[in-house]
């Protein structure tokens with residue numbers, strides 16, 4: 001059986017890894033549209049040794065998907081190259097928001113719940129207790145902003161949840177579905193009338209899963225998040241070597257321009273070349289897949305097109321030694337109406353020498369077009385980043401090194417209705433018996449762990465259907 005994987009980002013590479021693991025006899029090829037692998041993961045190493053991460057920089061070790069990634073990391077022999085941020089370090093404990101003209105640390109301990117810490121106007125526990133008296137409302141889906149506002153109050157929606165959504169999908173919490181981040185809590189409200197009642201009824205129903213060896217170590221050593229000493233790109237690069245060494249051909253500069261899919265038939269147009277595998281795993285964004293199937297499957301195309309991506313401007317900067325408040329960085333609540341989504345203190349997360357401070361300013365996301373138009377110049381983005389570093393942190397120094405990147409359509413938005421569209425997409429593929437399996441960040445989670453897990457599920461489902469045909 002021949003399987004083609006569309007896209008050589010982390011999920012496409014992971015799909016190849018898991019296909020090999022499940023069935024060594026498959027003929028697998030990866031078709032990547034650009035001239036490099038890794039997709040949005042890119043760790044640019046400067047001549048002075050500093051690493052500018054353009055996309056993701058940390059991975060969460062917790063949860064089923066987090067542990068799955070740790071197993072993969074261990075299988076790839078990357079254990080010794082991990083660099084964790086431990087729970088006791090400032091980068092784990094101090095997460096900040098910029099609001100009302102100041103940087104504020106968010107409470108990071110149980111005790112912190114009982115104190116009034118600005119920008120909140122009362123102790124966090126008071127917002128949480130509001131859930132007990134808030135009336136419930138039966139809805140199919142709603143925005144995470146509306147849900148939190150209803151159950152806990154506007155302060156929490158504005159100053160906690162909205163910036164958090166910026167720091168996970170660069171999105172507008174007034175558009176993002178509650179199921180994106182709070183599926184369990186939303187289900188408790190819908191089923192029991194309040195979150196608190198749901199928590200009490202399910203106190204002993206905590207799902208436990210056995211941890212991998214590295215998962216046990218991460219738990220014992222209290223890793224908050226982790227990366228790799230040579231940057232996060234180490235992960236896709238190592239998967240690439242792994243799959244290449246096992247004979248998987250990887251075809252770069254092979255952009256698919258059209259797809260024909262019918263039962264038992266896949267035709268992939270790559271410029272003026274045609275490839276016809278028996279099955280296709282698509283790891284590209286739903287937005288891109290929507291364009292490729294539009295002529296033949298307009299209904300599927302519309303469903304896929306509902307899941308749109310937003311653009312983020314990433315400005316990596318290296319200074320001499322700046323005296324910073326220690327922490328992971330800060331996020332800016334959209335209510336503040338600044339053009340900045342947040343700033344990451346890279347050199348506090350992963351120190352790179354006493355005389356160097358590395359920061360990353362991220363801008364745009366759901367507001368990119370409104371703020372910067374279609375095609376802002378590098379200078380405009382750099383000067384905006386510098387202007388707001390001065391406003392928020394008082395940084396007046398000029399950077400010694402910098403890099404401006406515009407990540408076009410880099411992150412999907414799970415807006416209200418997302419879960420329903422994903423169900424419809426799967427139903428369409430099944431009803432029309434299309435030889436197509438989906439993975440990547442458009443459907444079941446946008447993080448590194450989610451996309452690796454989605455690739456594992458995709459690969460296992462392909463192998464299962466092959467076995468069923470035997």
Ligand SMILES: Cc1cc2nc3c(=O)[nH]c(=O)nc-3n(C[C@H](O)[C@H](O)[C@H](O)COP(=O)(O)OP(=O)(O)OC[C@H]3O[C@@H](n4cnc5c(N)ncnc54)[C@H](O)[C@@H]3O)c2cc1C
Pocket residue numbers: 006007008009010011012031032033034036037038039040041054055056057058059060254255256257283284285288312314407410411439440441446447448449451
């Ligand atoms: C700014 C930013 C910060 C992030 N930070 C974090 C973080 O800290 N932690 C975390 O867990 N996650 C983070 N993420 C999310 C993480 O980067 C993604 O989950 C992950 O990189 C998605 O990988 P992917 O392979 O699914 O998609 P992609 O990286 O988009 O890969 C898709 C690949 O398909 C190729 N392709 C596209 N169209 C075609 C075509 N027509 N034909 C052939 N090939 C095609 C592309 O060139 C690309 O290589 C961040 C994302 C961004 C943008």
Ligand SMILES: C=CC1=C(C)c2cc3[nH]c(cc4nc(cc5[nH]c(cc1n2)c(C)c5CCC(=O)O)C(CCC(=O)O)=C4C)c(C)c3C=C
Pocket residue numbers: 058059060095096166167168169170224225312328329330331341342343344362363365411446447448449
């Ligand atoms: C503090 C500043 C942060 C900025 C600015 C930021 C931007 C940003 N992040 C994503 C996507 C993801 N980030 C993820 C994790 C994550 N991000 C921050 C902080 C900032 N992000 C932290 C502290 C963490 C770790 C959270 C934790 O669990 O401890 C993830 C992974 C989420 C997961 O489920 O694992 C994603 C995805 C984008 C697109 C972005 C651009 C503005």
